[in-house]
């Protein structure tokens with residue numbers, strides 16, 4: 001065997017040195033691993049001893065036959081109000097960051113999202129969606145996963161209140177103890193295990209905990225009230241037809257003796273002081289009254305005598321206040337309470353909607369101190385936006401280099417979404433007051449948008465693909 005040349009010897013020596021350095025590093029790593037395992041074992045032992053020291057609650061008297069749940073069981077945790085949440089899916093939406101995401105779903109209609117139900121929750125996720133297609137809107141319950149648990153305060157400053165502080169529970173602030181969000185989204189379609197939504201205010205990656213159908217009859221007091229009054233209308237009609245009926249031959253109005261005993265009306269079974277007043281009024285008129293009748297058919301115009309007018313006025317008041325509804329809808333064994341009188345508040349603080357008193361909201365929601373902004377695009381921004389292709393349009397060969405939306409259906413829809421976001425002034429109060437002149441950036445779908453704000457307007461300067 002020929003002797004090694006000098007350079008080979010040097011190489012071998014170098015390699016030997018490297019091997020010994022690596023051996024040392026491996027030894028160090030082994031030691032670090034061993035100490036990490038020791039620390040982990042110690043930690044586990046202390047958790048186990050803490051768990052075994054926990055004293056179980058005494059079972060309730062009626063539960064003596066079944067063993068008390070262990071505190072570590074999911075049932076016990078649930079009874080304590082703590083649950084291990086399992087997202088049913090994650091939002092895939094046209095908003096990638098919080099900045100520029102609509103503050104409420106109504107701000108920006110075309111904001112779209114998809115929610116695929118996880119197979120880990122249901123073996124057949126699509127089965128969980130059967131029937132949901134019959135609804136136009138759904139409640140989405142989700143986690144503000146990008147907000148730290150620690151970043152909440154009892155009072156918050158909603159951007160629309162321009163720096164004023166209110167209790168967190170009087171707002172929809174995303175900074176709240178249990179980081180739960182609630183959005184009423186439009187249900188566009190369901191394809192297999194995926195729900196297609198629009199009108200959303202959630203960023204991409206948001207974990208969704210639940211979906212529930214929106215049912216105005218349950219969820220909207222105004223609809224409830226309309227329904228109530230509709231069902232009451234029949235009672236009201238009954239009241240009219242029983243209390244006031246027209247004798248077509250004589251042209252006389254008759255107050256019907258049996259009206260109070262009509263089992264359908266419920267009036268007799270559920271009486272209140274006010275109804276007694278009404279009853280008294282009615283009983284005063286339990287006789288035929290001559291009235292001039294211009295037309296004896298339904299919908300006729302009557303010149304009613306004064307007392308009868310006052311009866312009808314009273315009925316109208318009852319109906320408007322929803323009291324007749326409450327009378328007619330209450331079952332016999334229900335004790336009727338007079339409608340809750342709400343604490344007096346200044347009308348500037350609250351606004352009433354619908355037929356009033358059923359649904360009130362803080363005045364600043366409808367009339368915030370921060371007005372909405374005019375939104376305009378520079379000609380350059382308009383040109384840039386027009387370059388984008390709709391999500392599902394396959395363009396020609398010349399379009400291969402053009403940017404494409406992932407969710408939005410075209411430049412017009414994108415422009416509408418941008419207008420929606422900007423007209424609601426998405427800046428924080430700090431930015432609005434302290435850094436007025438700074439450029440504002442946000443992302444929508446596959447578009448990076450640059451704009452600036454002036455007095456009463458926002459202008460889009462640049463629209464670039466992300």
Ligand SMILES: C[S@@+](CC[C@H](N)C(=O)[O-])C[C@H]1O[C@@H](n2cnc3c(N)ncnc32)[C@H](O)[C@@H]1O
Nearest residue numbers: 098101102103144145146172181182202203206
């Ligand atoms: C004011 S919250 C209202 C959300 C919901 N409609 C509600 O009332 O509970 C909407 C804002 O929350 C922020 N946001 C959306 N998704 C989020 C998430 N996953 N984590 C943290 N913040 C989020 C965005 O900045 C968005 O503008």
